[in-house]
Amino acid sequence: MRASLLQIAVEPDESVEDRRERAAALVRAESDADLVVLPELWTAGAFAYSAWSDAAEPVDGPTAGAMAAAARDAGVWLHAGSIVERAPAGSDPLEGEGRLYNTSLLFDPSGTLRHTYRKIHRFGFDTGEAVAMGAGQRIVAADTPLGTLGLATCYDLRFPEQFRLLVDAGAEVLVVPAGWPAGRREHWRLLVRARAVECQAYVLACCDAGENGGVEQAGHSMVVDPWGEVLAEAGAGEEVLRVEVDPTRVARVRADFPVLRDRVLGLPEPRR
């Protein structure tokens, strides 16, 4: 499987409409790829909280329209990163109507939206995303001809229990769009590899570049294999990372070094 990660920046002088067009053109240019991945909240900016309400849109809104057309034209699976979703009336009863969510979109090569994933762990403690957005309630593993893709977003990386649930759901390739700050870049590089090693899965981690909301972004998008080897890593600026991955290798690594088989589930309560 050929994967292309589009590490783009939220340029301060660029309108959301212009950035959407720019991203669509970048996707169209990857017609040799099987899977193309964009970062987190690349329309509005992962830390540009004040821009979120204006940029909010439904999952069949303008960003989805542009990305569907780009996926179809390029003939690729497209993980279009995440958008600021405004949940419609009558939406999932577990979640909230009219609330904002940090929602990832996965399109197939015909341009059909096949899966959405609402970020479960919201960043900011008592500020920012943690108060402005609702929390997703569902683990999403997407069966595709490329393999089973496990979806997670940025801060989710810090919560290995979510990734174990993705492994249990069959995930072989973990796709993680992010807007990770440069100040914690080493956490990013460590956690991306850690999730690959502990899940014995590929991790395709695509981060924003540039600066938004006054926060310099880490860049350093990475592709890590199920043995924890870094197959490709971007620099800090805008970049397209192209890499070949073999999802069938996941089963071989898990069979040759069967750590997952040794999991002890339902451990007893600690003694005090």
Ligand SMILES: NC(=O)CCC(=O)C(=O)O
């Ligand atoms: N956008 C995010 O989820 C940021 C996460 C982050 O800054 C961190 O985990 O550190």
